[in-house]
Amino acid sequence: MENQYVEPIAELLRQVGLTEQITWQTQAIVLAGILLLSWLTAVLFRRLVIPALQKISSQTKVTWDDHLFKDEIMHDLCRLLPPLIWYVLLPVAFPDQPVLLSILRKGSLIYLIVAALVLVRSFLNTLYEISNEHETLRNRPLKGIYQMFKLIAVCIGGILIISILIDRDATSILAGLGASAAVLMLIFRDSILGLVAGVQLSANDMLRPGDWITMSKYGADGYVTEVSLTTVKVQNFDKTITTIPPYALVSDSFQNWRGMRECGGRRIKRSIAIDARTVRRCTAEEIARFRSLGYIGDEEPDEEAVNLRVFRGYLMHYLKGRQEIRQDLLQMVRMLQPTTEGIPIEVYCFTADTEWTAYERIQSALFDHLLATLPEFGLAVYQRPAGRDFHTEEGSAARSRNE
Numbered sequence: 001m002e003n004q005y006v007e008p009i010a011e012l013l014r015q016v017g018l019t020e021q022i023t024w025q026t027q028a029i030v031l032a033g034i035l036l037l038s039w040l041t042a043v044l045f046r047r048l049v050i051p052a053l054q055k056i057s058s059q060t061k062v063t064w065d066d067h068l069f070k071d072e073i074m075h076d077l078c079r080l081l082p083p084l085i086w087y088v089l090l091p092v093a094f095p096d097q098p099v100l101l102s103i104l105r106k107g108s109l110i111y112l113i114v115a116a117l118v119l120v121r122s123f124l125n126t127l128y129e130i131s132n133e134h135e136t137l138r139n140r141p142l143k144g145i146y147q148m149f150k151l152i153a154v155c156i157g158g159i160l161i162i163s164i165l166i167d168r169d170a171t172s173i174l175a176g177l178g179a180s181a182a183v184l185m186l187i188f189r190d191s192i193l194g195l196v197a198g199v200q201l202s203a204n205d206m207l208r209p210g211d212w213i214t215m216s217k218y219g220a221d222g223y224v225t226e227v228s229l230t231t232v233k234v235q236n237f238d239k240t241i242t243t244i245p246p247y248a249l250v251s252d253s254f255q256n257w258r259g260m261r262e263c264g265g266r267r268i269k270r271s272i273a274i275d276a277r278t279v280r281r282c283t284a285e286e287i288a289r290f291r292s293l294g295y296i297g298d299e300e301p302d303e304e305a306v307n308l309r310v311f312r313g314y315l316m317h318y319l320k321g322r323q324e325i326r327q328d329l330l331q332m333v334r335m336l337q338p339t340t341e342g343i344p345i346e347v348y349c350f351t352a353d354t355e356w357t358a359y360e361r362i363q364s365a366l367f368d369h370l371l372a373t374l375p376e377f378g379l380a381v382y383q384r385p386a387g388r389d390f391h392t393e394e395g396s397a398a399r400s401r402n403e
Helices: 003-015 024-058 064-068 071-078 081-093 098-133 143-166 170-179 181-187 189-203 246-251 258-263 284-293 307-320 356-377 387-402
Strands: 212-215 220-227 232-236 241-244 266-274 332-335 343-351
Touching: 024 064, 024 071, 024 081, 064 098, 071 098, 081 098, 098 143, 143 170, 143 189, 189 246, 220 241, 241 246, 266 356, 284 307, 307 332, 307 343, 307 356, 343 356
Parallel strands: none
Antiparallel strands: 212 220, 220 232, 232 241, 266 343, 332 343
Protein backbone atom coordinates (compact mmCIF):
# COMPACT_ATOMS: atom_id res chain seq x y z
CA MET A 1 0.00 0.00 0.00
CA GLU A 2 2.69 2.42 0.99
CA ASN A 3 4.87 1.66 -2.08
CA GLN A 4 2.37 3.33 -4.40
CA TYR A 5 3.12 6.61 -2.56
CA VAL A 6 6.83 6.06 -1.91
CA GLU A 7 7.97 4.90 -5.36
CA PRO A 8 6.78 7.96 -7.34
CA ILE A 9 8.44 10.28 -4.83
CA ALA A 10 11.63 8.26 -4.87
CA GLU A 11 11.67 8.29 -8.71
CA LEU A 12 11.23 12.06 -8.69
CA LEU A 13 14.18 12.45 -6.33
CA ARG A 14 16.34 10.18 -8.49
CA GLN A 15 15.56 12.33 -11.51
CA VAL A 16 16.88 15.41 -9.71
CA GLY A 17 19.91 13.46 -8.50
CA LEU A 18 19.19 13.45 -4.77
CA THR A 19 19.06 9.71 -4.23
CA GLU A 20 21.82 8.50 -6.47
CA GLN A 21 24.06 8.55 -3.42
CA ILE A 22 22.37 8.73 -0.04
CA THR A 23 24.17 11.20 2.21
CA TRP A 24 23.14 12.87 5.42
CA GLN A 25 22.65 16.13 3.50
CA THR A 26 20.17 14.39 1.19
CA GLN A 27 18.34 12.85 4.14
CA ALA A 28 18.19 16.22 5.88
CA ILE A 29 16.73 17.88 2.75
CA VAL A 30 14.12 15.14 2.27
CA LEU A 31 13.26 15.12 5.97
CA ALA A 32 12.89 18.91 5.97
CA GLY A 33 10.62 18.62 2.92
CA ILE A 34 8.46 16.05 4.71
CA LEU A 35 8.17 18.26 7.80
CA LEU A 36 7.39 21.30 5.64
CA LEU A 37 4.73 19.37 3.73
CA SER A 38 3.07 18.19 6.94
CA TRP A 39 3.11 21.72 8.36
CA LEU A 40 1.63 23.22 5.18
CA THR A 41 -1.07 20.56 5.10
CA ALA A 42 -2.07 21.33 8.68
CA VAL A 43 -2.05 25.08 8.02
CA LEU A 44 -4.17 24.74 4.89
CA PHE A 45 -6.62 22.52 6.74
CA ARG A 46 -6.96 25.06 9.56
CA ARG A 47 -7.12 28.12 7.31
CA LEU A 48 -9.28 26.79 4.47
CA VAL A 49 -11.09 23.55 5.28
CA ILE A 50 -12.16 24.33 8.85
CA PRO A 51 -13.67 27.77 8.08
CA ALA A 52 -15.50 26.33 5.06
CA LEU A 53 -17.02 23.51 7.12
CA GLN A 54 -18.00 25.89 9.93
CA LYS A 55 -19.60 28.29 7.45
CA ILE A 56 -21.69 25.46 5.98
CA SER A 57 -22.76 24.23 9.45
CA SER A 58 -23.72 27.73 10.56
CA GLN A 59 -26.22 28.00 7.68
CA THR A 60 -28.15 24.88 8.66
CA LYS A 61 -31.20 24.96 10.92
CA VAL A 62 -30.01 22.26 13.31
CA THR A 63 -27.53 23.05 16.09
CA TRP A 64 -25.78 19.72 16.60
CA ASP A 65 -23.50 20.24 13.57
CA ASP A 66 -22.31 23.54 15.08
CA HIS A 67 -20.99 21.55 18.03
CA LEU A 68 -19.37 18.88 15.84
CA PHE A 69 -17.54 21.44 13.66
CA LYS A 70 -16.41 23.72 16.46
CA ASP A 71 -12.74 24.73 16.77
CA GLU A 72 -11.77 22.20 19.42
CA ILE A 73 -12.82 19.13 17.41
CA MET A 74 -11.51 20.50 14.11
CA HIS A 75 -8.09 21.28 15.59
CA ASP A 76 -7.93 17.83 17.17
CA LEU A 77 -8.80 16.36 13.77
CA CYS A 78 -6.05 18.45 12.18
CA ARG A 79 -3.50 16.83 14.49
CA LEU A 80 -4.03 13.52 12.67
CA LEU A 81 -2.57 14.83 9.41
CA PRO A 82 1.16 15.28 10.31
CA PRO A 83 1.73 11.74 11.69
CA LEU A 84 -0.06 10.26 8.67
CA ILE A 85 2.24 12.16 6.29
CA TRP A 86 5.30 11.20 8.33
CA TYR A 87 4.37 7.52 8.33
CA VAL A 88 3.86 7.45 4.55
CA LEU A 89 6.88 9.55 3.48
CA LEU A 90 9.58 8.59 5.97
CA PRO A 91 10.74 5.58 3.87
CA VAL A 92 11.78 8.11 1.19
CA ALA A 93 14.19 9.81 3.60
CA PHE A 94 15.62 6.64 5.12
CA PRO A 95 15.50 3.89 2.47
CA ASP A 96 18.74 2.18 3.61
CA GLN A 97 18.34 2.55 7.39
CA PRO A 98 15.61 0.09 8.40
CA VAL A 99 16.31 0.32 12.14
CA LEU A 100 16.02 4.12 12.30
CA LEU A 101 13.07 4.03 9.90
CA SER A 102 11.27 1.51 12.12
CA ILE A 103 11.80 3.68 15.22
CA LEU A 104 10.57 6.83 13.49
CA ARG A 105 7.50 5.11 12.04
CA LYS A 106 6.67 3.63 15.42
CA GLY A 107 6.87 7.12 16.88
CA SER A 108 4.57 8.38 14.15
CA LEU A 109 2.03 5.65 14.85
CA ILE A 110 2.11 6.33 18.60
CA TYR A 111 1.62 10.03 17.94
CA LEU A 112 -1.28 9.17 15.63
CA ILE A 113 -2.94 7.00 18.29
CA VAL A 114 -2.56 9.68 20.96
CA ALA A 115 -4.01 12.31 18.61
CA ALA A 116 -6.92 9.95 17.83
CA LEU A 117 -7.59 9.49 21.57
CA VAL A 118 -7.66 13.26 22.04
CA LEU A 119 -10.12 13.52 19.15
CA VAL A 120 -12.34 10.81 20.67
CA ARG A 121 -12.32 12.65 24.01
CA SER A 122 -13.36 15.92 22.36
CA PHE A 123 -16.04 14.14 20.33
CA LEU A 124 -17.54 12.50 23.44
CA ASN A 125 -17.46 15.81 25.32
CA THR A 126 -19.34 17.39 22.43
CA LEU A 127 -21.92 14.61 22.43
CA TYR A 128 -22.45 15.26 26.14
CA GLU A 129 -23.01 18.95 25.43
CA ILE A 130 -25.50 18.10 22.67
CA SER A 131 -27.39 15.71 24.96
CA ASN A 132 -27.57 18.41 27.65
CA GLU A 133 -29.32 20.70 25.17
CA HIS A 134 -31.79 18.01 24.10
CA GLU A 135 -35.13 18.19 25.91
CA THR A 136 -35.40 14.43 26.47
CA LEU A 137 -31.76 13.68 27.32
CA ARG A 138 -31.04 16.78 29.40
CA ASN A 139 -32.01 15.20 32.73
CA ARG A 140 -30.54 11.78 32.07
CA PRO A 141 -27.39 10.73 33.98
CA LEU A 142 -25.34 10.16 30.80
CA LYS A 143 -22.00 11.48 32.03
CA GLY A 144 -20.99 8.11 33.46
CA ILE A 145 -21.72 6.37 30.15
CA TYR A 146 -19.57 8.86 28.22
CA GLN A 147 -16.80 8.41 30.78
CA MET A 148 -16.97 4.66 30.25
CA PHE A 149 -16.56 5.13 26.49
CA LYS A 150 -13.50 7.31 27.18
CA LEU A 151 -12.06 4.61 29.44
CA ILE A 152 -12.60 1.94 26.77
CA ALA A 153 -10.94 4.16 24.14
CA VAL A 154 -7.93 4.76 26.40
CA CYS A 155 -7.60 1.01 27.08
CA ILE A 156 -7.70 0.21 23.36
CA GLY A 157 -5.18 2.95 22.62
CA GLY A 158 -2.89 1.68 25.37
CA ILE A 159 -3.01 -1.86 23.98
CA LEU A 160 -2.20 -0.60 20.47
CA ILE A 161 0.73 1.47 21.74
CA ILE A 162 2.13 -1.49 23.68
CA SER A 163 1.77 -3.74 20.64
CA ILE A 164 3.71 -1.19 18.55
CA LEU A 165 6.50 -0.87 21.09
CA ILE A 166 7.06 -4.64 21.50
CA ASP A 167 6.32 -5.57 17.85
CA ARG A 168 3.50 -7.90 18.82
CA ASP A 169 0.01 -8.28 17.43
CA ALA A 170 -2.65 -6.57 19.53
CA THR A 171 -4.75 -9.75 19.57
CA SER A 172 -1.98 -11.64 21.37
CA ILE A 173 -1.87 -8.92 24.03
CA LEU A 174 -5.63 -9.16 24.43
CA ALA A 175 -5.30 -12.94 24.81
CA GLY A 176 -2.75 -12.38 27.55
CA LEU A 177 -5.05 -9.92 29.26
CA GLY A 178 -7.87 -12.44 29.11
CA ALA A 179 -5.84 -14.74 31.33
CA SER A 180 -5.69 -11.98 33.96
CA ALA A 181 -9.36 -11.04 33.68
CA ALA A 182 -9.88 -11.51 37.41
CA VAL A 183 -7.21 -8.91 38.17
CA LEU A 184 -8.71 -6.50 35.63
CA MET A 185 -12.17 -7.00 37.13
CA LEU A 186 -10.74 -6.10 40.53
CA ILE A 187 -8.98 -3.00 39.19
CA PHE A 188 -11.98 -1.70 37.24
CA ARG A 189 -14.62 -2.95 39.71
CA ASP A 190 -15.98 0.51 40.57
CA SER A 191 -16.01 1.59 36.93
CA ILE A 192 -17.90 -1.51 35.78
CA LEU A 193 -20.41 -1.28 38.62
CA GLY A 194 -20.77 2.43 37.97
CA LEU A 195 -21.49 1.84 34.29
CA VAL A 196 -24.14 -0.80 35.01
CA ALA A 197 -25.70 1.38 37.70
CA GLY A 198 -25.68 4.40 35.39
CA VAL A 199 -27.55 2.45 32.72
CA GLN A 200 -30.12 1.26 35.27
CA LEU A 201 -30.58 4.76 36.73
CA SER A 202 -31.06 6.20 33.25
CA ALA A 203 -33.27 3.43 31.87
CA ASN A 204 -35.59 3.43 34.90
CA ASP A 205 -35.48 7.24 35.27
CA MET A 206 -34.54 6.83 38.94
CA LEU A 207 -32.25 9.84 39.21
CA ARG A 208 -31.60 13.08 37.35
CA PRO A 209 -29.20 15.96 37.96
CA GLY A 210 -31.10 18.53 39.97
CA ASP A 211 -33.23 16.02 41.89
CA TRP A 212 -33.61 16.41 45.62
CA ILE A 213 -32.74 13.07 47.23
CA THR A 214 -32.44 11.83 50.79
CA MET A 215 -30.20 8.90 51.68
CA SER A 216 -29.59 8.74 55.42
CA LYS A 217 -27.07 5.89 55.13
CA TYR A 218 -24.60 8.26 53.43
CA GLY A 219 -25.80 11.43 55.14
CA ALA A 220 -27.14 12.85 51.87
CA ASP A 221 -30.03 15.32 51.92
CA GLY A 222 -29.89 17.81 49.07
CA TYR A 223 -29.72 18.29 45.31
CA VAL A 224 -27.86 16.04 42.85
CA THR A 225 -25.22 18.14 41.12
CA GLU A 226 -23.36 15.50 39.10
CA VAL A 227 -23.77 11.86 38.10
CA SER A 228 -20.47 10.40 36.87
CA LEU A 229 -19.05 6.93 36.28
CA THR A 230 -17.84 6.39 39.85
CA THR A 231 -19.63 8.97 42.02
CA VAL A 232 -22.90 10.81 42.46
CA LYS A 233 -22.38 14.25 44.03
CA VAL A 234 -25.10 15.63 46.29
CA GLN A 235 -24.96 19.17 47.63
CA ASN A 236 -26.66 19.09 51.01
CA PHE A 237 -28.69 21.97 52.35
CA ASP A 238 -25.83 22.90 54.70
CA LYS A 239 -23.69 23.39 51.54
CA THR A 240 -21.56 20.30 52.18
CA ILE A 241 -20.95 17.77 49.40
CA THR A 242 -21.75 14.07 49.81
CA THR A 243 -20.42 11.53 47.29
CA ILE A 244 -22.30 8.28 46.77
CA PRO A 245 -21.26 5.32 44.57
CA PRO A 246 -23.81 4.95 41.73
CA TYR A 247 -24.32 1.25 42.43
CA ALA A 248 -25.36 2.12 46.03
CA LEU A 249 -28.33 4.02 44.63
CA VAL A 250 -29.43 0.86 42.83
CA SER A 251 -28.74 -1.70 45.57
CA ASP A 252 -29.87 0.45 48.52
CA SER A 253 -32.98 2.56 49.08
CA PHE A 254 -33.09 6.32 48.69
CA GLN A 255 -35.86 8.91 48.63
CA ASN A 256 -36.33 11.07 45.55
CA TRP A 257 -38.51 14.16 46.02
CA ARG A 258 -38.98 14.79 42.29
CA GLY A 259 -42.58 13.55 42.36
CA MET A 260 -43.43 16.12 45.00
CA ARG A 261 -42.09 18.93 42.83
CA GLU A 262 -43.82 17.66 39.70
CA CYS A 263 -47.24 17.41 41.35
CA GLY A 264 -46.84 20.89 42.90
CA GLY A 265 -47.89 19.88 46.43
CA ARG A 266 -45.82 19.09 49.50
CA ARG A 267 -47.30 16.93 52.21
CA ILE A 268 -47.99 18.02 55.77
CA LYS A 269 -48.25 15.03 58.10
CA ARG A 270 -47.92 16.18 61.70
CA SER A 271 -49.81 15.46 64.89
CA ILE A 272 -50.32 17.00 68.32
CA ALA A 273 -51.15 15.14 71.54
CA ILE A 274 -54.42 16.13 73.23
CA ASP A 275 -54.72 15.75 76.98
CA ALA A 276 -57.27 12.93 77.43
CA ARG A 277 -58.61 14.56 80.61
CA THR A 278 -59.95 17.48 78.57
CA VAL A 279 -62.08 15.34 76.21
CA ARG A 280 -65.76 15.63 77.18
CA ARG A 281 -69.28 16.10 75.85
CA CYS A 282 -70.20 19.61 74.75
CA THR A 283 -72.51 21.69 76.84
CA ALA A 284 -75.85 22.94 75.51
CA GLU A 285 -74.43 26.42 74.98
CA GLU A 286 -71.42 24.99 73.09
CA ILE A 287 -73.68 22.83 70.93
CA ALA A 288 -75.82 25.81 69.97
CA ARG A 289 -72.76 27.91 69.14
CA PHE A 290 -71.06 25.16 67.16
CA ARG A 291 -74.27 24.46 65.20
CA SER A 292 -74.56 28.12 64.27
CA LEU A 293 -70.98 28.09 63.03
CA GLY A 294 -71.52 24.90 61.02
CA TYR A 295 -69.12 22.72 63.01
CA ILE A 296 -71.97 20.37 63.97
CA GLY A 297 -74.41 19.19 61.32
CA ASP A 298 -78.14 19.61 61.77
CA GLU A 299 -78.67 15.86 61.48
CA GLU A 300 -76.10 15.06 64.18
CA PRO A 301 -77.73 14.38 67.58
CA ASP A 302 -76.62 16.33 70.64
CA GLU A 303 -75.51 13.13 72.39
CA GLU A 304 -72.70 12.66 69.88
CA ALA A 305 -71.35 16.19 70.25
CA VAL A 306 -67.91 15.59 71.80
CA ASN A 307 -65.49 18.53 71.85
CA LEU A 308 -62.67 16.51 70.25
CA ARG A 309 -64.95 15.40 67.42
CA VAL A 310 -66.19 18.93 66.84
CA PHE A 311 -62.60 20.15 66.82
CA ARG A 312 -61.68 17.67 64.06
CA GLY A 313 -64.64 18.88 62.01
CA TYR A 314 -63.56 22.48 62.55
CA LEU A 315 -60.03 21.68 61.33
CA MET A 316 -61.39 20.10 58.13
CA HIS A 317 -63.52 23.22 57.57
CA TYR A 318 -60.47 25.39 58.22
CA LEU A 319 -58.27 23.46 55.75
CA LYS A 320 -60.84 23.81 52.98
CA GLY A 321 -60.79 27.57 53.39
CA ARG A 322 -57.03 28.01 53.15
CA GLN A 323 -55.62 29.04 49.76
CA GLU A 324 -52.17 27.74 50.72
CA ILE A 325 -53.58 24.20 50.94
CA ARG A 326 -54.12 22.15 47.78
CA GLN A 327 -57.85 21.44 47.56
CA ASP A 328 -57.48 18.81 44.82
CA LEU A 329 -55.23 16.57 46.93
CA LEU A 330 -56.07 14.46 49.96
CA GLN A 331 -57.08 16.28 53.16
CA MET A 332 -57.66 14.45 56.42
CA VAL A 333 -57.79 15.08 60.16
CA ARG A 334 -57.72 11.83 62.07
CA MET A 335 -57.28 10.48 65.58
CA LEU A 336 -54.43 8.03 66.06
CA GLN A 337 -54.09 5.32 68.67
CA PRO A 338 -54.25 6.89 72.15
CA THR A 339 -51.03 6.49 74.15
CA THR A 340 -49.72 7.38 77.57
CA GLU A 341 -48.58 10.64 75.98
CA GLY A 342 -52.13 11.69 75.12
CA ILE A 343 -54.46 11.35 72.13
CA PRO A 344 -52.64 12.15 68.85
CA ILE A 345 -54.62 14.21 66.34
CA GLU A 346 -52.92 14.13 62.93
CA VAL A 347 -53.34 16.69 60.16
CA TYR A 348 -52.74 15.30 56.65
CA CYS A 349 -52.80 17.69 53.69
CA PHE A 350 -50.62 19.21 50.94
CA THR A 351 -49.33 22.75 50.59
CA ALA A 352 -49.62 24.61 47.29
CA ASP A 353 -45.98 25.76 47.50
CA THR A 354 -43.19 23.15 47.48
CA GLU A 355 -40.31 25.47 48.44
CA TRP A 356 -38.86 24.65 51.83
CA THR A 357 -39.20 28.07 53.46
CA ALA A 358 -42.75 28.60 52.17
CA TYR A 359 -43.71 25.07 53.23
CA GLU A 360 -42.43 25.59 56.77
CA ARG A 361 -44.19 28.95 56.99
CA ILE A 362 -47.54 27.44 55.96
CA GLN A 363 -47.13 24.47 58.28
CA SER A 364 -46.14 26.64 61.25
CA ALA A 365 -49.06 29.02 60.67
CA LEU A 366 -51.46 26.06 60.49
CA PHE A 367 -50.34 24.60 63.80
CA ASP A 368 -50.11 28.01 65.45
CA HIS A 369 -53.80 28.41 64.70
CA LEU A 370 -54.53 24.85 65.80
CA LEU A 371 -52.87 25.31 69.20
CA ALA A 372 -54.43 28.71 69.76
CA THR A 373 -57.93 27.39 68.95
CA LEU A 374 -57.86 24.39 71.30
CA PRO A 375 -59.12 26.31 74.39
CA GLU A 376 -62.25 27.40 72.48
CA PHE A 377 -63.27 23.72 72.39
CA GLY A 378 -62.29 23.04 75.98
CA LEU A 379 -59.21 21.04 74.93
CA ALA A 380 -55.58 21.26 75.99
CA VAL A 381 -52.29 19.88 74.69
CA TYR A 382 -50.73 17.06 76.65
CA GLN A 383 -47.37 18.02 78.11
CA ARG A 384 -45.19 16.17 80.54
CA PRO A 385 -44.71 18.01 83.83
CA ALA A 386 -41.34 19.71 84.14
CA GLY A 387 -39.28 20.43 87.26
CA ARG A 388 -40.77 23.90 87.44
CA ASP A 389 -44.25 22.38 87.68
CA PHE A 390 -43.27 20.23 90.65
CA HIS A 391 -41.57 23.20 92.27
CA THR A 392 -44.73 25.26 91.88
CA GLU A 393 -46.90 22.49 93.31
CA GLU A 394 -44.60 22.04 96.32
CA GLY A 395 -44.64 25.80 96.93
CA SER A 396 -48.44 25.88 96.81
CA ALA A 397 -48.68 22.95 99.20
CA ALA A 398 -46.25 24.61 101.61
CA ARG A 399 -48.23 27.86 101.53
CA SER A 400 -51.38 25.92 102.24
CA ARG A 401 -49.83 24.26 105.27
CA ASN A 402 -48.54 27.57 106.60
CA GLU A 403 -52.00 29.06 106.31
